[in-house]
Amino acid sequence: MAVPSAPTFARPIVTLQSHILEQESRFPDATGALSWILSAMSISTKMIAARTRRARLEDVLGVAGAQNVQGEEQQKLDVIANEILLRTLGGREGVAIVASEENEEPVILRDDPNGERRYCVLFDPLDGSSNLDVCGGVGTIFSILRHDRRARDAHDSLLQKGTQQVAAGYVLYGSSTVFVLTVGNGVDMFVLDPEVGAYMLVEHGIRMPAASKSYSVNEGNRHSFPEGYQRYLDWAQGNGYSSRYIGSMVADVHRILFKGGVFMYPPTAKAPKGKLRLMYEANPMAMLIEQAGGKAFAAPGQRILDVQPEDIHQRTAVILGSADEVDHVVSHLT
Ligand code: AHG
Ligand code: MN
Ligand code: MN
Numbered sequence: 633m634a635v636p637s638a639p640t641f642a643r644p645i646v647t648l649q650s651h652i653l654e655q656e657s658r659f660p661d662a663t664g665a666l667s668w669i670l671s672a673m674s675i676s677t678k679m680i681a682a683r684t685r686r687a688r689l690e691d692v693l694g695v696a697g698a699q700n701v702q703g704e705e706q707q708k709l710d711v712i713a714n715e716i717l718l719r720t721l722g723g724r725e726g727v728a729i730v731a732s733e734e735n736e737e738p739v740i741l742r743d744d745p746n747g748e749r750r751y752c753v754l755f756d757p758l759d760g761s762s763n764l765d766v767c768g769g770v771g772t773i774f775s776i777l778r779h780d781r782r783a784r785d786a787h788d789s790l791l792q793k794g795t796q797q798v799a800a801g802y803v804l805y806g807s808s809t810v811f812v813l814t815v816g817n818g819v820d821m822f823v824l825d826p827e828v829g830a831y832m833l834v835e836h837g838i839r840m841p842a843a844s845k846s847y848s849v850n851e852g853n854r855h856s857f858p859e860g861y862q863r864y865l866d867w868a869q870g871n872g873y874s875s876r877y878i879g880s881m882v883a884d885v886h887r888i889l890f891k892g893g894v895f896m897y898p899p900t901a902k903a904p905k906g907k908l909r910l911m912y913e914a915n916p917m918a919m920l921i922e923q924a925g926g927k928a929f930a931a932p933g934q935r936i937l938d939v940q941p942e943d944i945h946q947r948t949a950v951i952l953g954s955a956d957e958v959d960h961v962v963s964h965l966t
Pocket of ligand 3: 710733756757758759760761
């Protein structure tokens with residue numbers, strides 16, 4: 633009789649939680665604060681995913697009737713997602729300050745002399761929220777910085793370059809819910825298993841394609857782009873490029889991370905400094921893209937991660953994606 637062989641496992645099952653703990657164990661000095669914050673992001677985004685799935689049933693689609701600090705119409709779910717994140721992060725000892733796209737002022741949670749090793753968490757609670765009414769993909773984007781206790785005030789502690797980010801990520805609430813994370817040593821992707829209620833690791837050390845003939849930009853604004861972008865679009869269209877644009881940064885960047893191409897939000901007549909926010913959108917996405925082997929620029933010679941922020945809500949132009957495709961855009965701008 634044949635001896636049954638030992639069971640073979642194709643691939644270990646790794647959850648976001650176990651992944652975070654495993655990463656932490658590599659740093660003997662780690663206090664565990666960052667792990668707690670990432671676990672707050674995990675539970676918050678599961679809650680936001682649940683609310684977006686039920687949005688139509690719970691009648692929470694549409695505008696909340698107020699504008700955010702940027703003068704943009706708030707959707708009801710923008711407000712709900714923001715509250716979930718504030719409440720969850722508020723309970724974590726390791727968080728000193730939170731700053732949200734939806735709040736004019738940062739919220740100081742803890743500011744005591746023992747707070748040496750605390751963090752600042754910045755987020756766009758619901759990105760692409762105008763896509764909600766049509767069941768389009770929306771997301772949450774976050775960035776984590778070390779709290780600078782020597783800073784004069786919360787703003788000063790937050791105004792750090794993107795290169796200082798300790799971790800960054802996004803969650804896409806799409807046909808499935810995916811959590812994409814970097815803690816500065818590559819990019820990993822987890823998918824929410826709704827039956828189990830856990831994020832499962834599905835891709836480790838993601839490397840994005842170096843080239844792909846695809847661009848993602850709101851071409852409706854084309855005539856108010858600076859000339860260089862218009863020259864790039866002429867060149868791309870003459871060279872067999874495809875256009876893909878959802879209008880939700882998380883969904884557009886997620887596609888580019890896996891399929892390659894370039895995502896752009898240039899300056900326009902309506903938004904002369906660009907529309908996207910440096911600290912809640914551009915910096916975390918730039919860190920993820922660079923960690924996956926891509927490039928992220930605000931202008932020729934100006935890497936997004938090197939921009940010195942002067943205002944937590946400041947905007948920037950964005951060109952990010954596959955290294956070769958970003959080079960093509962930048963070469964038309966000079
Ligand atoms: P938010 O919903 O957080 O305000 O962000 C919307 C952003 C971003 O997701 C997207 O890339 C961009 O706005 C789309 O803008 P246009 O509609 O002007 O193309
Ligand atoms: Mn956004
Ligand atoms: Mn938003």
